[in-house]
Amino acid sequence: MNSIHDIKRIAKENGITMKAVCDRAQIQQPQVSRWLSGAVDPMWSSVNQLEQALFQLIEEKKSPV
Helix, strand or coil: CCCHHHHHHHHHHCCCCHHHHHHHHCCCHHHHHHHHHCCCCCCHHHHHHHHHHHHHHHHHHHCCC
């Protein structure tokens, strides 16, 4: 599993916004911002949700329907 910072970096490298990742994962963007700033530690299951959402978006971008 990637860290929250890795997820943000991978999203940026693939031209995907964190807003899109958050929307897909159904996690509020302000919550993710708190995780990124270190104000709050995320649960691993939440990071996993973000990672799965990111990889889904990357796959969709590779093969548009």
